[in-house]
Amino acid sequence: MNFSWWFSKKIALGKNTKNNLSSIIIRIGQVAVALGIIVSLVTISTGVGARKAIKSKLADFNGHITIKNYNSNNSLNSDSLSIKQAFYPEFKQIPDIEHVQAIANKSGVIRTAENFSGVVFKGVGTDYDTVRFQNFLVKGSFPKINNDSILNDVVLSQKIADELKLDIDSSFVMYFIRDESKPVYRRFNVKGIYKSDIKNFDDIVMLGDIKHVQNLNKWDSTTVGSFELFVKDVEDIERVSGEVAQNIPYNLLSEGASDSFAQINEWITIFDKNIVIIVVIMLFVVIINMVMVLLILILERTQSIGLLKAFGATNWRVRTLFIYYAIFIMLPGLIAGNVIGLGLLLIQKYFKIIKLPAENYYISVAPVYLDIPTIVLLNVGAIIICAIVLLLPSYMISKITPAKAINFR
Structure with a gap:
């Protein structure tokens, strides 16, 4: 001893x-x-x-990694991109990626009898990870989007809903600009209300059927705006984003959530x-x-x-x-x-x-x-x-x- x-x-x-x-x-x-x-x-x-x-x-709401056109500008509206990609619907080359979903954004203005608000309509499809989004829902439910018909149900942020005095089952009209022509409008029903506590999202983002964006942009069903990828561990986003960049066509850009929200x-x-x-x-x-x-x-x-x-x-x-x-x-x-x-x-x-x-x-x-x-x-x-x-x-x-x-x- x-x-x-x-x-x-x-x-x-x-x-x-x-x-x-x-x-x-x-x-x-x-x-x-x-x-x-x-x-x-x-x-x-x-x-x-x-x-x-x-x-x-940040990552769960807007994707851990985003793949979009290399020439995409800073506009809130998505550029067109074919859904027929080698990495969709599964990114088999990189095991760390557990889910891929296609989305498309279109800016517009919600108008009610008393107020109005500029928002971004985030169109999502049947591949959208609604289970992950459940953490943000505070009221209602996420719309049940399908491939057969276009759905008018949407999810608003708590902040937008409060400002416009909207609630579950409320309806409203949203105006969009298309090809420098007269504004077109669509009527939507509030199916759910979310709260992310992140100003970048709560101030402007509304979620709904991607087919609305495709129709407004005169796209067919095989055209989307970008792809959101989710990795198994949020701490690996930067590393996996680099791997993604090596496994996508030269005309596409891979951007991690850390790069998308550099200030945060x-x-x-x-x-x-x-x-x-x-x-x-x-x-x-x-x-x-x-x-x-x-x-x-x-x-x-x-x-x-x-x-x-x-x-x-x-x-x-x-x-x-x-x-x-x-x-x-x-x-x-x-x-x-x-x-x-x-x-x-x-x-x-x-x-x-x-x-x-x-x-x-x-x-x-x-x-x-x-x-x-x-x-x-x-x-x-x-x-x-x-x-x-x-x-x-x-x-x-x-x-x-x-x-x-x-x-x-």
Whole structure:
């Protein structure tokens, strides 16, 4: 058995440490460790959770990857594109892509008796992933689009519906411009109402039957505006987008959700920076406290150090003994920090107590993402880093001689 490990455990767990002068300092060190772990766990879990939640919202609503004409302009209206592509309806060359759907956009104006609003009609077909869209629905249902007939049911955002005073089963007229001729209009029925908490979508997007867009643009049933692709893991969008670009014709463009919403994506990266900064600060606080604890323990047990050296213990053995001692002191703080931190995160995860202003954060509830490997790495990393850093203050043990230490008062 390792002597330093065994002896440090005896000291740390022995009753003689309960009532000495260093007990207060030890408790302060343990509290600092616990607070450091709590703050780090909450920061990582909520920060990563927010990043994933916002990315998933952006991607799930508008596709993880979009394939469109290379010459597509910045207009809200889609350019024409043949649906007869090698990657449709299944992108067999890339296993990470789990779904492909065709869509087409057409801008227009909704007019009611009291108000009007400019919107983009997003036409979707029978291949549209309505199950994924269920997360956004707050009222009603998604229209049951079929290939046999054109459907007049649509889904509006909560914001547009409120502004125009529309609700489920309401009807309205929407005007479209076609080939510089007189405006044409279509009457639609509100089948469902959604809320994404993302201004880019909630302000203008309305979903309905793609056949309306095809008719308005004088396209046949084999012509669409673009394709939306969904990958298995939202964190792989950029990598898979690059692979898609290598597997589509030269006249088509592959664009990931991160590129489509560059400003929002840059804002999301702030989470990663904040996570790193906060974890580093908390780790620094823990290290400073543990260094202070170790120095006080060394001063308090100077006579014991002298006796150990007198019995033949080397400087390195005594140093490792005190480093192990400090680690044993850390453990209660680590355990308490994990229990409290994970408890708070689980409460938020299942009861959603903390709310967020959606207009600022794109999400209405503080999300929690618990990643076991990351939690384990945080704890193990804290112990290892502290053990390495504590090597420096433990060097003062080498300066203690047996004769002076035994006479130390």
